Amino acid sequence: PVSAVDALADLERHLDGETVMTRDDATVDRELAELERAAQKTLDLEELARMRGTEPGARGDAYAAQAYGAKIGAAVAAADAVGERIASGTATGTALPYVPAAGAAASTRAVVSPVTLVVTAFGPVNDVRKAMTPELRGEGHELLLVDLGAGQGRLGGSCLAQVFGQLGDVPPDLDDPKRLANLYDALQDLLVKTKLTAYHDRSDGGLVVTALEMAFASGLGLELDVTAVHVDPFAALFAEELGAIIEVAAADVHQVTAALVNTGARVHAIGRASRGNHVRIAHAGKLVVDTQRTQLRARWSHVTYEIQRLRDDPTCAAEEHATRLDPAAPGLSAHLTFDPNPGPPRDQIPGGPPKKVTSPRVAILREQGVNGQIEMATAFHLAGFEPVDVHMTDLIEGRVDLSDMRGVVACGGFSFGDVLGAGRGWASTFRYNARANAALAAFLARDNTFLLGVCNGCQMLADLADQLPGAAHWPRFVRNRSEQFEAREVMLGIAESPSIFFRGMAGSRIPVATSHGEGRAELAPAQLVAIEQSGLVAARFVDGRGEIATTYPANPNGSPNGIAALTTADGRLTIMMPHPERVFRNVLMSWHPREWTFDRSPWMRMFANARTWVG
Incomplete structure (x- = not known):
């Protein structure tokens, strides 16, 4: 078969205006057959090293990898040149090389197979709404x-x-x-x-x-x-x-x-x-x-379903497939019980007298592996807060003590890679560090503060429920019923509850992002009854008809009664598995009703509610 070097030379001649030799069908068939035989053949490292022109052994193999990488780099450079010619309108055709690859299958064997160079193009989108x-x-x-x-x-x-x-x-x-x-x-x-x-x-x-x-x-x-x-x-x-x-x-x-x-x-x-x-x-x-x-x-969808029921929980696979085939299934929908676009605050109305407003500070709390702090900070900033980036090491080392914060928000992500269970390592940092624990306790002792946990932050706070005032009823969050990481847009129904975040939103049905592998609320039967009777469920997963979602994927994690958010009796503490901060603008939603032509999504009401409560 043609080597990468030969193919690159062909490409270079082509770009310089020379004619690239065209191979006839018989030649192509012969080359493909040789490639197939090469892909099926296993080589010991000594033979592989000899083919690469290096000595066997770790050092020789490292040098071989460098040389091999150089060939791939040259191929990418050639592709860049092709892209430049195409962009300028001067390229009338392209000839891209393939580069064979070798992967070690064991300490003494390697499998050789061809790899195709893939050229990908990117371009800016000036307005995603178009x-x-x-x-x-x-x-x-x-x-x-x-x-x-x-x-x-x-x-x-x-x-x-x-x-x-x-x-x-x-x-x-x-x-x-x-x-x-x-x-x-x-x-x-x-x-x-x-x-x-x-x-x-x-x-x-x-x-x-x-x-x-x-x-x-x-x-x-x-x-x-x-x-x-x-x-x-x-x-x-x-x-x-x-x-x-x-x-x-x-x-x-x-x-x-x-x-x-x-x-x-x-x-x-x-x-x-x-x-x-x-x-x-x-x-x-x-x-x-x-x-x-x-x-x-x-x-x-049949092949997808058959693979899914073998790979995932088969009951979840069957439920999703049944939804696909239901001609009456409404899909995603939305219903609002409040005005999602009330206009700018009075002090921001053009032509009005300037009004100096002191923004309350909110700690955007993160730990190693957390990745949702930027969206969260932006949402709170737009609601009128001053977000402050606080890492757990700031609390542990005493650089921050939360005394000047009106809110603390534990963000989503994968603290410590979830290796101890989702959120448990992060919770242990609070539980077993006296300074961090004392800072959180002193913060919560003030009755003019609020605490919010989203996704990984929800899991962490649930693990600390025994130390949080009024949160003893909160469950642990365990592996999704589907046995898969669930990243999708679902519907969230807002329930009547004391939560300061959802005031005036009860009865609404809003699309929201979810992204978690351990989001199923684990509740004993008596605990579930107690939670339902307490009225402290703040939000539930619902289907397109607005009914509580009990089946997959409308209920993405299998939580009983669609439980997605919980609060405390005073409403100051709220935890939720979905991500409203990821969809605070309508353009961030995978889907929303066409009539939502306003910029900020209905989820901004949640953050504005916190600002109103703080005063």
Whole structure:
């Protein structure tokens, strides 16, 4: 096979204007066969060292690794050069090298396998609110296929070919890079003008899978006709040519089509999303697909489900799969019982007299491994506090004693890597250090202070519950029922409770971020009854209908009765597993209702409540 050095030389000649030698199919097949044999062959370290031109042994292997790293570095540099040529519009093609890799399988053996260089591009996003998702609007909107394949419908290497055990003939290709650049510019312009309501690129599976994924994300049906896409229905539905499906308001179809056709792309009106569960796709006057969306999603999700039930808790896997296949499942939703956008404080109204306000100080507390302090500090700052970065070593060594703080917030993360159990190591720092323990006790003895624990901070404070006034009822938090780390957006229902953080929010249902592996509240039956009777549950996980979530994934950790936040009788102490500080702006949410056009999310009310309580 061609070596990395040879490939780099080819690339260099290409960039300098020389012609890169094209290998015929027989040569490529022979090289692939050699690569396969090399990947299956095991070598002892002496032979591997000889191949690398070094002596065996630790020192020689280290030198080999350095030389090998240099080759990879050269490949990356070559890729950078390609990127520069593409960016300048001077590159008409690229030839990227592959670099073989060797990984030690044992002290005397190594397995050699080829590694492909992956080139990734990044670019700035000026306004994330202009980003498109596959979520469809449906009624009053039309779906357009934007085709950069010039109607060729090439099926080589496609998923359809794989299903039939074939490689296929001609694969899709970027025949004219300029058209791609023009299309990108046109789409950006349409985004700025808010002419697009949904977008999804055509890739694995072709048009039909692209459209279905949009329907799955939206809980809608489809009414499509792909006759104009290609004379062959298989090519129309399954070709993986470059392109996208976009959704456009019916009144904007003509304007959008004209703008996209002007880029050199072909544009076809293919139908629309429909309310309900039905999927109908026609070609040349015949109905080629006539089924239910949930039946197609059952097939689409089947492999995921089978893997999930073997890897995770099988009951959780079954519950999530059942939700996917429920045509009446509402998905995420929201309901507010308060004004989320009341306007600026009186002292900040433009034209009003300046008013000097002393910001109360709040300790943003962290330990080794905690990573949520920046978002937390920002949320409290926006609410009118002066956040102060306090590390546990500041308390232990006496640099900070909390005497001038009105609040202490224990942030989320992974203190001590959770090796002693989530939050337990952090709690032990308080429990077994006299100075830190005394500082916290003196802080809580003042009745004008508050304490908040989020995620890892929640777990830590729960472990200290026996030392916190009014917190004896708090549970320990243990491994999620799913047996997996859960990072997702879920719904949180605010309960009626004394918590100072949730005043005026009871009855609201708000999307929130969760990110934890040990969030299940462990409660004995009698303890659960006592907590429910006390009225000290501050928030619960709820489903899209607003009911208490008892199944996965609406209840991501399996806590009984959906318990997600707890407080004390005086409301000064609150712990919660979800992360409101990660979604204090609407743009930080994975999903929120379209009508939430204001900047700060409803979760800012929680931090503003604390500021109001402090006075």
